[in-house]
Amino acid sequence: xxxxxxxxxxxxxxxxxxxxxxxxxxxxxxxxxxxxxxxxxxxxxxxxxxxxxxxxxxxxxxxxxxxxxxxxxxxxxxxxxxxxxxxxxxxxxxxxxxxxx
Amino acid sequence: xxxxxxxxxxxxxxxxxxxxxxxxxxxxxxxxxxxxxxxxxxxxxxxxxxxxxxxxxxxxxxxxxxxxxxxxxxxxxxxxxxxxxxxxxxxxxxxxxxxxxxxxxxxxxxxxxxxxxxxxxxxxxxxxxxxxxxxxxxxxxxxxxxxxxxxxxxxxxxxxxxxxxxxxxxxxxxxxxxxxxxxxxxxxxxxxxxxxxxxxxxxxxxxxxxxxxxxxxxxxxxxxxxxxxxxxxxxxxxxxxxxxxxxxxxxxxxxxxxxxxxxxxxxxxxxxxxxxxxxxxxxxxxxxxxxxxxxxxxxxxxxxxxxxxxxxxxxxxxxxxxxxxxxxxxxxxxxxxxxxxxxxxxxxxxxxxxxxxxxxxxxxxxxxxxxxxxxxxxxxxxxxxxxxxxxxxxxxxxxxxxxxxxxxxxxxxxxxxxxxxxxxxxxxxxxxxxxxxxxxxx
Numbered sequence: 001x002x003x004x005x006x007x008x009x010x011x012x013x014x015x016x017x018x019x020x021x022x023x024x025x026x027x028x029x030x031x032x033x034x035x036x037x038x039x040x041x042x043x044x045x046x047x048x049x050x051x052x053x054x055x056x057x058x059x060x061x062x063x064x065x066x067x068x069x070x071x072x073x074x075x076x077x078x079x080x081x082x083x084x085x086x087x088x089x090x091x092x093x094x095x096x097x098x099x100x101x
Numbered sequence: 102x103x104x105x106x107x108x109x110x111x112x113x114x115x116x117x118x119x120x121x122x123x124x125x126x127x128x129x130x131x132x133x134x135x136x137x138x139x140x141x142x143x144x145x146x147x148x149x150x151x152x153x154x155x156x157x158x159x160x161x162x163x164x165x166x167x168x169x170x171x172x173x174x175x176x177x178x179x180x181x182x183x184x185x186x187x188x189x190x191x192x193x194x195x196x197x198x199x200x201x202x203x204x205x206x207x208x209x210x211x212x213x214x215x216x217x218x219x220x221x222x223x224x225x226x227x228x229x230x231x232x233x234x235x236x237x238x239x240x241x242x243x244x245x246x247x248x249x250x251x252x253x254x255x256x257x258x259x260x261x262x263x264x265x266x267x268x269x270x271x272x273x274x275x276x277x278x279x280x281x282x283x284x285x286x287x288x289x290x291x292x293x294x295x296x297x298x299x300x301x302x303x304x305x306x307x308x309x310x311x312x313x314x315x316x317x318x319x320x321x322x323x324x325x326x327x328x329x330x331x332x333x334x335x336x337x338x339x340x341x342x343x344x345x346x347x348x349x350x351x352x353x354x355x356x357x358x359x360x361x362x363x364x365x366x367x368x369x370x371x372x373x374x375x376x377x378x379x380x381x382x383x384x385x386x387x388x389x390x391x392x393x394x395x396x397x398x399x400x401x402x403x404x405x406x407x408x409x410x411x412x413x414x415x416x417x418x419x420x421x422x423x424x425x426x427x428x429x430x431x432x433x434x435x436x437x438x439x440x441x442x443x444x445x446x447x448x449x450x451x452x453x454x455x456x457x458x459x460x461x462x463x464x465x466x467x468x469x470x471x472x473x474x475x476x477x478x479x480x481x482x483x484x485x486x487x488x489x490x491x492x493x494x495x496x497x498x499x500x501x502x503x504x505x506x507x508x509x510x511x512x513x514x515x516x517x518x519x520x521x522x523x524x525x526x527x528x529x530x531x532x533x534x535x536x537x538x539x540x541x542x543x
Contacts, residue, residue, distance in 0.1 A: 017142075017143075018142050018143030018151065018153055019153075021142035021143060021153060022142060023139075023140050023141060023142040024142055024143075050143055050145055050151050051143070051151055051153075054145055054149040054150065054151045055149045057145045057149075057151075058145055058147070058149040061125070061128075062145060063128070063129070063132050063144065063145060064132045064135065064136065064141045064143060064144050064145065065141065065142055065143040065145075066140075066141075066142065067132075078128060078131075079131060080128070080131045080132050080134075080135040080140070080141065081131075081134075081135040081138065081140035081141070082140045084140075092131075
């Protein structure tokens, strides 16, 4: 609907999770919260359930869940865990920490 | 072509590899940190299999490990069971106390393991605790030992509250003593350990009976108490029974400790058989069982302890009576055996013994089905004692039966005194190998 609020286009994340496992659910919720807070206009979250698609996780060298990979903007970066530490998530994914709506 | 031309892409490749490697290392580090923080819930292995580890479970497992280490160090045996009685964990102490490895018990139902007569009591305690009717309960029960016998334990039963599921914890220790009122002995030798204590206990318990017996004798002869005669007779019978049970216990302990004192002498076994017949007359009459003596042995002089031989035959006869239906016959036959031996057989037409139970009949406290036990009112030590005593006198005692409903034969083989020479008491403990004689001597 609205234009991306950064020049490189949308922020794209892929979250590898394990069904409804607690950390996975928490990671998903945290990721949504972070995205809503920092990139409300321009984010996309892909979800890969490793219980349903284990080979896909394997192909993409994902060892554990939950893992979130930032696909865009480049470079591709990832962080493992339930994403409860927002600062840490932003830092690890190389995202602008000051960026606010 | 030139090496320089090739080197730079190769270097680039190497640099790229190094970056990838560093990245992977960072990921691995990240994964490890998340793992220890309990933030990982699945691991994917190189074959693409996914292993779920719920963090709640993981931390529970860690707690469990810590707890287990603590429990394993405890002197008491700590058993955690689920609502259904299935053993979830078992502390290491169980090996020292009962001989089992914890792994042998985990997964099994506690209610299938313990001595079945204690089941109601144990289940009641378990039920009251898990249903919250009681905070704690204490229960005594017999737990099998790895060797096959039992040991009496006392357990404090409590509920584990903060676990994900409800569990019950049994903290068990061996019973150190038994109140005299509770001397309804269930299983086995080691269960009553230490044997010495038992010997002392049974002696102590028997001593006060003597003056009571004498007192009742006195009253029975006093005409003023004629009206109470049936009651006095009943008291006397029960005291006699009590005394017999206690002396059984003493003998049992002596046999267990290999401390049976014998006074070997040359004596006529036929005389002993007749004497035993005499003292069992009233019991035979009460059971409406006929005893037939067929004393065919040409010589019946044996080397034995007369009291002990009496006891062996008495136990065998009483056992035969116990399992005989009214109107049936018991026979005691003697014949000359090979190599200067005397064979004495006590045969009944009673309920018989299933082949698979034959090796067990001489085990202490073994007495057919448990329900028979109350009916026959004894400790089930008779045959164990008989065998121990027979062997202590250099003889053998074996059981034979063609199965349930076909009666049983107990064959006692003694050395005739012609062989003489003082025999050192044989190893008197009952053993299964002695029973490997054909079970179906038909």
